[in-house]
Amino acid sequence: MPTTAASKENGDSHVDQQTGRQPIVDESITDRSESDPGQTRSFDQTPSMPKNVPQRGKTAWSSLILGRLREIDKTPFRDELEAGQIQKYADLGHAHAQFVLGCMHAEGLGVPQNDVEAVRWFQRAADQDFAVAQNWLGSMHQQGRGIRQDDVQAFRWFHRAAQQGLSDAQFNLALCYRRGTGTPQDDFGAVHFLKLAAEQDHRWAQFNLGWMCYERRGGAGNDVDSVNWYRRAAVAGLDSAQYNLGYMYDVGLGVEQDFVEASSWYQKAADQNHVMAQRAIGMMYRDGAGVTQDHSLAVEWFRKSAEQGYALAQESLASMYFHGRGVPQDNQEAQEWYHAAATQGERWSQQKLAWMHMVGRGVSKDEALAFYWVQKAAMQDLSWSQAELGRLYYLGQGVPLDDAEALRWFRMAAELDSPAAQYMIGLMYSEGRGVEADETKAIQWYRKAAEQHYALAQNNLGRAHQKGLGVAQDDLIAVHWYRKAAEQQLPVGQSNLGFMYLHGKGVEADEEMAVELFRKAAEAGDAEAITVLAQRDEFHRSRRLKRIASMVSTIGASLALVLVMARILRRPKMKTLPTGLSGMGG
The missing domain is CATH 1.25.40.10 (Tetratricopeptide repeat domain)
Structure with missing residues (x-):
């Protein structure tokens, strides 16, 4: 979890x-x-004090520091020097002992932790040009520990120690130059002192020098040089x-x-x-x-x-x-x-979380939380979130409807080439929401989105060319954009292309192709396509019924004629009288 x-x-x-x-x-x-040698420990060679060490172990650690200092600076300390004698030797003016006593006060080792006392002993050792103490004193000034925070004084002490060749001080001085703390920002100065420390195998100087090469700062070098410095530190x-x-x-x-x-x-x-x-x-x-x-x-x-x-x-x-x-x-x-x-503050997670609250995946749907997280992500320049935030304001979904705010977020997303935002700006110009209605500007934004294969914009661009809205009327171009939208399975694009085929506009009339497009759109739930197909079915059903009625009527008339003829044929034959008999009288 x-x-x-x-x-x-x-x-x-x-x-x-x-x-x-x-x-x-x-x-x-x-x-x-910047947090390792110069800020928390002050120099790479001194070991950190282990946690939960008994008192006798702390004096041993102090002896270890003295031994390491002796090893570093080639100072001839007597082997019998005990940690318990540190205070004595510090009081006698031994710079090494004064430095170690300062460390003990800074870390609370064997004595109560006291930054002011630590600074006092570091100062005494530093005044004797003890480089390591000068470096630590610089860190105390830089952090404001036991003394007023003062970047200029920190820089001064780092510089004095660096001039004596102390690699940690050279590294800290380089950081001052790079960040412009206590001295004007100077990448070249930073690179100079990083190189001095790096050539003494200071791992963090090598690492930072690699980064300066990677960033092409201060004439440090290029990517090949970056790899070389990283490798030296990595091998170490x-x-x-x-x-x-x-x-x-x-x-x-x-x-x-x-x-x-x-x-x-x-x-x-x-x-x-x-x-x-x-x-x-x-x-x-x-x-x-x-x-x-x-x-x-x-x-x-x-x-x-x-x-x-x-x-x-x-x-x-x-x-x-x-x-x-x-x-x-x-x-x-x-x-x-x-x-x-x-x-x-991880913006992509904020965006994902917003989406999950919008659709209710893994969480219950929550418009307020969706808005909260999408706004967080939008403020970190994620174009999807900016466009989505604009959509929420446009629809008044989870927030009061606000065309001006919607347009503001759409524009921010559009600057990051969000096709959805570009389309919505076009729609707002077309509808005159938040701006004065302007079909020409609407077309410009639709085109930006359409060229990024945004299907809704392709469809609207097709409609503009079909109707002559903001552009010259042109059925051929309309068909081109409708087809682009239809190829992306946009139902309204399929439906509109179907009409062009049905009426032969910008393309040769083809009822079969039109019906196929209408069926695809209808299967995706496009209401207009469903209506067209229903009307077509009703029309064909009506035609069939009329045809049947006509056929029945024709058959009925034919049958009546047949019946008449049949009656005539079944009537008895009349006898013919001889001519002359008709005039017989009494």
């Missing part, structure tokens, strides 16, 4: 419709890169770099497209619990790209990612339940995962 608190179905996601997998996203890169085990390298192979950027190689890198990152990679390998299993198609495995990976709250994975999992792939079809489960993604 999720863990995160219209008329036509959409696909799995916009991304899926494009490439089938999730592409490189700056948000994912900056979030993961950085999960985000493994994911992005997989993507480069997936779509063939900087390398020849290779789904097998892409799957391999996605898998490496997924095994490190990288949520985007988990979804990506799930997509590969779903589509059978680079791996044997396996919907069950796809669902397994989608679920791993979805249960960690990754919205796109929740959407992908919802789609599997919706279509019954890899799991039994389950509208309710699909709805719950779509809802989890939608509440995180």
